[in-house]
Amino acid sequence: MNPADEVPRTREDGNVGQVDATRKPRFAEPTTFARLPRLDEVSRADVTILGVPFDSGVSYRPGARFGPNHIRAASKLLRPYHPGLDVQPFAAQQVADFGDIGVNPFDISDALAAIQSAVTDLRRDGSKVLTLGGDHTIALPLLRALHRDHGKIAVLHFDAHLDTWDTYFGAHYTHGTPFRRASEEGLIDMERSQHIGIRGPLYSKKDLEDDDVLGFQIVRSDDYQTDGVSSIIDRMRRRLGTSSDGPVYVSIDIDVLDPAYAPGTGTPEAGGLTSRELLHTLRGLTDMNIIGADIVEVAPAYDHAEITGIAAAHVAYELLSVLALNRPR
Numbered sequence: 001m002n003p004a005d006e007v008p009r010t011r012e013d014g015n016v017g018q019v020d021a022t023r024k025p026r027f028a029e030p031t032t033f034a035r036l037p038r039l040d041e042v043s044r045a046d047v048t049i050l051g052v053p054f055d056s057g058v059s060y061r062p063g064a065r066f067g068p069n070h071i072r073a074a075s076k077l078l079r080p081y082h083p084g085l086d087v088q089p090f091a092a093q094q095v096a097d098f099g100d101i102g103v104n105p106f107d108i109s110d111a112l113a114a115i116q117s118a119v120t121d122l123r124r125d126g127s128k129v130l131t132l133g134g135d136h137t138i139a140l141p142l143l144r145a146l147h148r149d150h151g152k153i154a155v156l157h158f159d160a161h162l163d164t165w166d167t168y169f170g171a172h173y174t175h176g177t178p179f180r181r182a183s184e185e186g187l188i189d190m191e192r193s194q195h196i197g198i199r200g201p202l203y204s205k206k207d208l209e210d211d212d213v214l215g216f217q218i219v220r221s222d223d224y225q226t227d228g229v230s231s232i233i234d235r236m237r238r239r240l241g242t243s244s245d246g247p248v249y250v251s252i253d254i255d256v257l258d259p260a261y262a263p264g265t266g267t268p269e270a271g272g273l274t275s276r277e278l279l280h281t282l283r284g285l286t287d288m289n290i291i292g293a294d295i296v297e298v299a300p301a302y303d304h305a306e307i308t309g310i311a312a313a314h315v316a317y318e319l320l321s322v323l324a325l326n327r328p329r
């Protein structure tokens with residue numbers, strides 16, 4: 001018997017959903033994101049969850065290589081219906097978990113090439129990919145893969161950090177540099193890209209000048225305090241436009257959240273967003289052509305009570321919900 005047939009799953013509109021938590025307890029294995037099927041248990045997927053356990057690009061605390069499984073473990077309580085957006089993200093589309101790709105922890109260029117090729121393969125049948133990192137270095141090969149099919153991409157980047165720095169110890173590929181490389185390589189739409197949640201000390205004022213030249217607009221974490229969430233959603237939507245304006249990639253560094261809401265990360269900065277602010281902002285992404293997304297920098301060794309893992313799992317749920325709503329009807 002196929003092991004997939006032994007578990008009670010919800011099935012709606014031809015899509016295989018979660019293991020039914022009212023018939024098999026949540027704490028029973030196996031662990032996939034939100035107890036969804038593995039990719040090899042379904043014939044195709046509209047959205048594939050991909051784990052990238054890579055953290056060889058970090059500048060401070062290591063450990064984001066353990067992020068994917070931590071997020072999966074913290075995602076077991078997600079339920080099928082999103083009342084805020086009135087959508088069932090796992091019924092409206094087939095979501096499946098590929099598991100993790102194994103990438104070289106000792107050779108960053110080799111790892112980046114492997115990530116790009118894995119994502120290219122997974123997208124071949126038209127599936128979108130939601131990547132669980134891993135450190136922020138991985139955004140570069142993900143954007144390289146998407147640019148081949150879509151051309152220039154608006155990057156919506158949630159982070160405490162700009163990640164448009166140039167080099168560390170002479171290294172070009174690190175978690176502080178992916179968006180400078182992406183801009184230099186012509187991957188991003190410089191009129192429609194934006195950082196949200198920026199805060200904390202920089203190396204110099206020039207970091208901001210460079211960032212502007214590289215094509216990013218900045219929404220600061222402080223703006224949540226002074227302007228409020230709705231005004232930030234307005235700014236975000238004005239910058240990104242709607243689906244006819246072009247593709248959008250969403251990259252979410254969990255350290256955009258305040259360390260109170262995401263202690264389990266490698267380069268924490270005080271004064272960040274609440275998880276409520278982040279989840280609410282993501283609900284503003286309806287009517288956009290989101291071609292892919294990542295959630296990075298979850299480092300479980302510094303987490304407590306799954307705080308960071310739960311936040312990341314809910315961030316993924318919001319993204320899957322807006323992807324479901326944005327499907328052509």
Ligand SMILES: N=C(N)NCCCC(=O)O
Pocket residue numbers: 059060136161163175176253255266267297
């Ligand atoms: N992408 C993340 N999380 N952090 C970048 C920090 C780079 C630095 O150490 O200055």
Ligand SMILES: [Zn+2]
Pocket residue numbers: 159160161253255256267297
């Ligand atoms: Zn960051």
Ligand SMILES: [Zn+2]
Pocket residue numbers: 136159161163175253297
């Ligand atoms: Zn980052």
